[in-house]
Amino acid sequence: MLDLKFVRENIELISEKTQLRGANIDLNSFKELDNERRTLIRRVEDLRAQKNRLSEEFGKKKKQGILSDKDIEENRLLINKINEEIKEIDERLKLIEENHKLQLLSIPNIPHSSVPVGKSSEENLEIRRWGEIRDFKFQPKPHWELGELLDIIDFERAVKLTGARFSILKGWGSKLERALINFMLDLHTQKHHYEEMLPPFIVNKDSMTGTGQLPKFAEDLFKLEGYDYYLIPTAEVPVTNYFRDEILNEEMLPLYFTAYTPCFRAEAGSYGKDTKGIIRQHQFDKVELVKFVKPDNSYEELEKLTKDAEEVLQLLGLPYRVVSLCTGDLGFSSAKTYDIEVYLPSYNDFKEISSCSNFEDFQARRMNIKYRIKGSNKTEYVHTLNGSGLAVGRTLVAIIENYQNEDGTITVPEVLRTYLGGKDIITRNK
RNA sequence: GGAGAGAUGGCCGAGUUGGUCUAAGGCGCACGCCUGCUAAGCGUGUGUACCCCCUAAAGGGUACCGAGGGUUCAAAUCCCUCUCUCUCCGCCA
Numbered sequence: 001m002l003d004l005k006f007v008r009e010n011i012e013l014i015s016e017k018t019q020l021r022g023a024n025i026d027l028n029s030f031k032e033l034d035n036e037r038r039t040l041i042r043r044v045e046d047l048r049a050q051k052n053r054l055s056e057e058f059g060k061k062k063k064q065g066i067l068s069d070k071d072i073e074e075n076r077l078l079i080n081k082i083n084e085e086i087k088e089i090d091e092r093l094k095l096i097e098e099n100h101k102l103q104l105l106s107i108p109n110i111p112h113s114s115v116p117v118g119k120s121s122e123e124n125l126e127i128r129r130w131g132e133i134r135d136f137k138f139q140p141k142p143h144w145e146l147g148e149l150l151d152i153i154d155f156e157r158a159v160k161l162t163g164a165r166f167s168i169l170k171g172w173g174s175k176l177e178r179a180l181i182n183f184m185l186d187l188h189t190q191k192h193h194y195e196e197m198l199p200p201f202i203v204n205k206d207s208m209t210g211t212g213q214l215p216k217f218a219e220d221l222f223k224l225e226g227y228d229y230y231l232i233p234t235a236e237v238p239v240t241n242y243f244r245d246e247i248l249n250e251e252m253l254p255l256y257f258t259a260y261t262p263c264f265r266a267e268a269g270s271y272g273k274d275t276k277g278i279i280r281q282h283q284f285d286k287v288e289l290v291k292f293v294k295p296d297n298s299y300e301e302l303e304k305l306t307k308d309a310e311e312v313l314q315l316l317g318l319p320y321r322v323v324s325l326c327t328g329d330l331g332f333s334s335a336k337t338y339d340i341e342v343y344l345p346s347y348n349d350f351k352e353i354s355s356c357s358n359f360e361d362f363q364a365r366r367m368n369i370k371y372r373i374k375g376s377n378k379t380e381y382v383h384t385l386n387g388s389g390l391a392v393g394r395t396l397v398a399i400i401e402n403y404q405n406e407d408g409t410i411t412v413p414e415v416l417r418t419y420l421g422g423k424d425i426i427t428r429n430k
Numbered sequence: 431g432g433a434g435a436g437a438u439g440g441c442c443g444a445g446u447u448g449g450u451c452u453a454a455g456g457c458g459c460a461c462g463c464c465u466g467c468u469a470a471g472c473g474u475g476u477g478u479a480c481c482c483c484c485u486a487a488a489g490g491g492u493a494c495c496g497a498g499g500g501u502u503c504a505a506a507u508c509c510c511u512c513u514c515u516c517u518c519c520g521c522c523a
Binding site: 075 | 478481492493
């Protein structure tokens, strides 16, 4: 959410910036609504002030016992009339406030000045590359074939259990997934000093609104029938909302958190995309990184957070590149985002495995997270950041595909072996 | 699931026979004073959102005592509904 006064005074700037994102926000209707809202507020507040004055005088006089029955009746009628008018305006105002808030919540964040201008992911800017793409001496297989050959991924029975876009990891597949989760959490907690958290996988509406999933993207979420609860699409939601409606002390900042959770996405509007394998599922595991920082160094923190995520791939020996998302590809709440893309032989291309964003105060304003500035008694919104560190399912895919051998077995990356009881090659179990 | 108690500012906590509540008091925090240093002490200040005014500063107003509704000229205070927390009992991994 942007600041109301800022929006009011910068209608032109905002429509220009949101157009760069490809979003078409009707700010003229917002402006009209805002004007009407203010007019009504002024009127109703005047009436209330008048009423309060009358009531107070009435109370004093009554105490002194200088009022006749007629005075009492007249006063009663007068205030009742004002009350009627207040009620009428209040009803209209309520509708307008709702709409006003909805519109304000629906305005996306303003891209940072360093974000490249562009329409789609094709205009994202490559920042750097790491690692060598392996020169296969044989035809590499995609992970969905290797997964079935090794009997570590079962697609068909997952359809029976649930439906399309679900899968079952089994045997060394599930062990590898678990090893990756532990490896990532250990790296981030021990080396990068994030605090580990295991949050609920179900959150309420206020949390979803706080991070920006609601009200605009309800169709991407799984909602629990009969409850105002949702399955989390990312750990970002519970972890960032951890401090909702709180005032932190400046000395507490920056705060780093990491959390493993499964993530649930309805993926509305992505039919036909990445249908093979486990690249795009309704449920997947992710280790998330979340930061609460002071506004003046949030962009440095974004660089650090991105490097923390990259280190996972470096230690696993997986080639990747980092791209800066262009204005048209930027997420709704983000001011700047780096995507980390890992190389996948089955795509013969780089595929997103992490998305690291600075939301500035956009989420903090929605969530009402501030910090008290030391030495001034004032408060200020924090900046929030997050990034995947990493998407575990896609990391599993990257390992299976990049570390495959000609005979269909998979070499386990060195750093994971201690997590797998020393296992160095994954072969088919009998 | 049953019974009871409760929800007040950054935190603790008073206030529930309706009317100077403009929410006491304490802690914390900020500024100043005092003081070899530190601690203690003294003084002053200290919520949020919105609206108006406005170059700005300052000022004025409205709302907010868990949420929503009701009674009343007037509600933190009375009534109803809901949510959450705590205690005890029951059930349960």
